[in-house]
Amino acid sequence: MEKQILHVDVNNAFLSWTAVEMLKKGNNIDIRDIPAIIGGDETKRSGIVLAKSMKAKECGIRTGEPIYHAKIKCPSIRIFTSNYKIYRQYSDSLYKLLSNYTDKIERYSIDECFLDMTNYLCGRNLIDVAKEISVRIKKELKFTVNIGVAHNKLLAKMASDFQKPDKVHILYEEDIISKMWPLPVSELFMLGRKTVPKLYNMRIKTIGDLAKSDKFMLIKKFGKHGLKMWEYANGIDDSEVIYQPEKPKSVSNEATLPINVIKTEKLEEILLTLSEQVTFRLRKHKMVGEVVAVQLRTDEFKDTIHQRKLGFTTDNTSQVYEIAKSLLHEFYKDGTPIRLVGLRVGNLTEKDQEQLSFFTSEKNNKQKELDKTLDNIKNKYGYQSITRASEINIKKMIKTDKL
DNA sequence: TCTGGGGTCCTAGGACCC
DNA sequence: TCTGGGGTCCTAGGACCC
Numbered sequence: 001m002e003k004q005i006l007h008v009d010v011n012n013a014f015l016s017w018t019a020v021e022m023l024k025k026g027n028n029i030d031i032r033d034i035p036a037i038i039g040g041d042e043t044k045r046s047g048i049v050l051a052k053s054m055k056a057k058e059c060g061i062r063t064g065e066p067i068y069h070a071k072i073k074c075p076s077i078r079i080f081t082s083n084y085k086i087y088r089q090y091s092d093s094l095y096k097l098l099s100n101y102t103d104k105i106e107r108y109s110i111d112e113c114f115l116d117m118t119n120y121l122c123g124r125n126l127i128d129v130a131k132e133i134s135v136r137i138k139k140e141l142k143f144t145v146n147i148g149v150a151h152n153k154l155l156a157k158m159a160s161d162f163q164k165p166d167k168v169h170i171l172y173e174e175d176i177i178s179k180m181w182p183l184p185v186s187e188l189f190m191l192g193r194k195t196v197p198k199l200y201n202m203r204i205k206t207i208g209d210l211a212k213s214d215k216f217m218l219i220k221k222f223g224k225h226g227l228k229m230w231e232y233a234n235g236i237d238d239s240e241v242i243y244q245p246e247k248p249k250s251v252s253n254e255a256t257l258p259i260n261v262i263k264t265e266k267l268e269e270i271l272l273t274l275s276e277q278v279t280f281r282l283r284k285h286k287m288v289g290e291v292v293a294v295q296l297r298t299d300e301f302k303d304t305i306h307q308r309k310l311g312f313t314t315d316n317t318s319q320v321y322e323i324a325k326s327l328l329h330e331f332y333k334d335g336t337p338i339r340l341v342g343l344r345v346g347n348l349t350e351k352d353q354e355q356l357s358f359f360t361s362e363k364n365n366k367q368k369e370l371d372k373t374l375d376n377i378k379n380k381y382g383y384q385s386i387t388r389a390s391e392i393n394i395k396k397m398i399k400t401d402k403l
Numbered sequence: 404t405c406t407g408g409g410g411t412c413c414t415a416g417g418a419c420c421c
Numbered sequence: 422t423c424t425g426g427g428g429t430c431c432t433a434g435g436a437c438c439c
Contacts, residue, residue, distance in 0.1 A: 048407055064407085111439080224414090303435095305433065306432085307432065399408085
């Protein structure tokens with residue numbers, strides 16, 4: 001049976017939510033109506049545009065570009081900092097509203113949801129429901145969304161990306177040729193900055209060109225990805241709306257450093273802070289991991305990752321830190337300027353089926369107790385409430401506002 | 404005043420085993 | 422003295438998403 005799918009996408013989510021919050025706090029300008037962006041901190045080298053208003057977009061400002069570019073394009077631009085705590089609240093309120101319409105909701109990201117309406121229409125028309133949802137969000141939550149209406153997730157997602165803001169777009173099978181095929185191939189989901197130029201070289205410029213290309217030639221050239229892009233261009237997608245939240249497969253934290261670091265000891269200190277963050281989040285998820293990976297980015301933007309499979313699982317701060325440290329020693333040469341350090345724990349499983357290390361010792365048990373005690377304090381008084389003395393300067397360099 | 408942070412999935416190549 | 426091939430596990434690297 002044909003599926004009935006909606007894709008709900010918040011217009012300029014971070015900027016809109018910041019705007020609504022400011023209005024709620026008594027501010028009298030709506031930053032959606034002026035050239036404005038949400039951006040990081042330039043002095044900390046995290047100065048990129050995270051979201052923009054329509055007026056900022058008109059100036060040619062693009063998401064992801066450096067703030068200093070934005071300032072050149074629009075000298076009067078107003079810049080606001082992000083606040084993930086608030087964004088999560090708005091995201092939750094959206095989810096709650098959507099829950100009135102179906103149980104099958106996939107939270108695809110903080111500002112996007114897929115709804116499987118197949119058995120929830122009760123005789124109503126899918127398009128009417130989409131329009132009602134759109135109106136209710138605007139009225140009750142004070143921000144706007146785009147909604148894509150289709151018979152699969154891919155087409156619903158493509159549709160919600162058509163003209164913005166505050167629109168409902170329909171993309172049924174019979175609309176593919178007229179509405180999707182004329183678009184540049186770069187607009188197709190899963191085609192990014194590396195693949196698009198290759199397609200251009202093959203004279204494939206529009207989604208229609210791609211759809212009409214030879215499937216086997218694409219497979220030969222791009223492997224599995226080639227098949228996917230051909231299917232997507234033809235509107236083919238049988239993936240399900242994943243409405244039961246999935247367990248994470250890895251947990252990572254990374255930090256761009258305000259200045260380049262060239263000393264192993266400094267990098268170790270940063271890894272300690274990252275180990276605390278990552279394992280804190282692991283324990284919150286009640287997950288343990290079997291692989292530890294350290295990522296370094298040089299000032300020339302060259303990334304290297306070094307990882308190790310442990311043969312046991314862990315969520316323990318000092319254990320992860322010790323492994324991270326030894327990985328660092330294996331691949332970092334003192335003196336190379338480093339601008340970003342990352343730490344990832346992967347191959348996660350649920351804690352109750354934790355594989356115990358053969359060497360589970362008195363010492364490990366004590367470390368576990370320590371983690372638990374510190375977690376309790378952080379959960380009660382905030383992540384920042386307790387910190388090792390040695391880390392005070394490091395913490396200033398690394399953001400923790402998402403924890 | 405260059406370029407965030409957090410994820411997932413795929414592929415290539417080497418090691419090792421039979 | 423020279424030479425297999427299949428399977429699995431592991432690491433590194435890269436592409437994509439929001």
